Structure formats: C-alpha cells, structure tokens
Amino acid sequence: MARVxxxxxxxxxxxxxxxxxxxxxxxxxGFSGIGSVRQGKHFELEVDDSVDDATLAKIAETFLANPVVEDWVVRRVES
Amino acid sequence: MARVxxxxxxxxxxxxxxxxxxxxxxxxxGFSGIGSVRQGKHFELEVDDSVDDATLAKIAETFLANPVVEDWVVRRVES
Known part of the structure; x- marks a missing residue:
C-alpha cells in the first residue's frame, strides 16, 4: 500500500x-502578523501499489476537486 | 512574509x-485499489517573519483544529 x-x-x-x-x-x-488565510481540503488515501499516477490524477480531478473553482496537488508520501 | x-x-x-x-x-x-480515504482541512497562511513557531502552534491548536477530535501538523514552506 502507498500513501497519497x-x-x-x-x-x-x-x-x-x-x-x-x-x-x-x-x-x-490578539494574534497579529497574519496576512492572509486560505482554507482548502486535505485528503489522505491508501492505495494499492498497482494504482498509477494517471489514475490518481483522474481521481483527484474527478472526485476530490472541482476543477472550475479549485486547484489541487497530488503527491505520494512515505508511509 | 513566510508561508505556513x-x-x-x-x-x-x-x-x-x-x-x-x-x-x-x-x-x-470504476476505480479499484483504493483502500481508505480520510478527509481533513488544509490551511495556507501568509505570516510576517516576526511570527514564531510557538504562536503558530497556538493558532493551529486554538482556531484551526479541534484538539478533541482532530490532529494537526504545522509546517513552514518555501514561498
């Protein structure tokens, strides 16, 4: 399993x-010095090693983000 | 300004x-091989260089996360 x-x-x-x-x-x-704050979503997926980057890109674009109003980044992390 | x-x-x-x-x-x-998915929140802050890590930790714990049910990670990134 890989973590994405x-x-x-x-x-x-x-x-x-x-x-x-x-x-x-x-x-x-009472907290000063904060210029801007943007809030988004953070997904953590456990995927089989057989799932390739193209599939992950497709999943992110189709289900996790709304490409009209959102940007997204997919990255694999050490588990 | 630093990005956090x-x-x-x-x-x-x-x-x-x-x-x-x-x-x-x-x-x-039609997507197979996905074991689990967890969804959380992702915040991007622009802060003055004068804001130290202790202040950031306090902001995250007090305003961005609910420590009863959530874990959080604070990290500075290259802007």
Missing part, C-alpha cells in the same frame, strides 16, 4: 469566506 | 463520513 495526499485549494481568484473569517478573527483575538 | 501550511485531520479513532463516502464511491465508479 491530495491538497485541494480554492483558486486564487475565488473568494474564500472560511479562510477570510479566520484571517479576520485572529487580530481581534 | 496547517493540515488538520480527524483522529484515527474518529469516524470520517466524508472520506468514507469517497472511498465507497470510487469502486462503484
């Missing part, structure tokens, strides 16, 4: 209300 | 219905 991580983030030109809420709350709560 | 990434995941003993929904859907849709 997929990070999905809203595209830069897309508003991110959740991230903005965090960014606005932090100074109010 | 915080990944927040449900603890292993916590059910993860979103991840499970993806894991169950994939074989039905």
């Amino acid at each position: 991580v997929v990070d999905v983030m809203p595209k830069p030109e897309i508003l991110d209300p959740q991230g903005q809420a965090v960014a606005n709350a932090l100074p109010r709560l | 990434v915080v990944d927040v995941m449900p603890k292993p003993e916590i059910l993860d219905p979103q991840g499970q929904a993806v894991a169950n859907a994939l074989p039905r849709l």
Whole structure:
C-alpha cells in the first residue's frame, strides 16, 4: 500500500469566506502578523501499489476537486 | 512574509463520513485499489517573519483544529 495526499485549494481568484473569517478573527483575538488565510481540503488515501499516477490524477480531478473553482496537488508520501 | 501550511485531520479513532463516502464511491465508479480515504482541512497562511513557531502552534491548536477530535501538523514552506 502507498500513501497519497491530495491538497485541494480554492483558486486564487475565488473568494474564500472560511479562510477570510479566520484571517479576520485572529487580530481581534490578539494574534497579529497574519496576512492572509486560505482554507482548502486535505485528503489522505491508501492505495494499492498497482494504482498509477494517471489514475490518481483522474481521481483527484474527478472526485476530490472541482476543477472550475479549485486547484489541487497530488503527491505520494512515505508511509 | 513566510508561508505556513496547517493540515488538520480527524483522529484515527474518529469516524470520517466524508472520506468514507469517497472511498465507497470510487469502486462503484470504476476505480479499484483504493483502500481508505480520510478527509481533513488544509490551511495556507501568509505570516510576517516576526511570527514564531510557538504562536503558530497556538493558532493551529486554538482556531484551526479541534484538539478533541482532530490532529494537526504545522509546517513552514518555501514561498
């Protein structure tokens, strides 16, 4: 089994209300020096060694991200 | 400005219905060899260089994660 991580983030030109809420709350709560916060999704998959990168790319594009409004990165990690 | 990434995941003993929904859907849709899927949150912060690791740890623990049910990892990345 291999471990695969997929990070999905809203595209830069897309508003991110959740991230903005965090960014606005932090100074109010005494934390300064935070410029911007963006929130996305983080997936961890356990896949058979037989699953190739093309299949993983297809899974990420089709099921994990919405290509219209999101960017994503697929990477294999040491387990 | 430094870039900081915080990944927040449900603890292993916590059910993860979103991840499970993806894991169950994939074989039905023709993708085999996927063992498990867990879904969490991925935050990207832009912070001043003056913000130290202790402050970042505090922000992650207090605002980004729920320590009762979630684990999190804070890391600085090259911008």
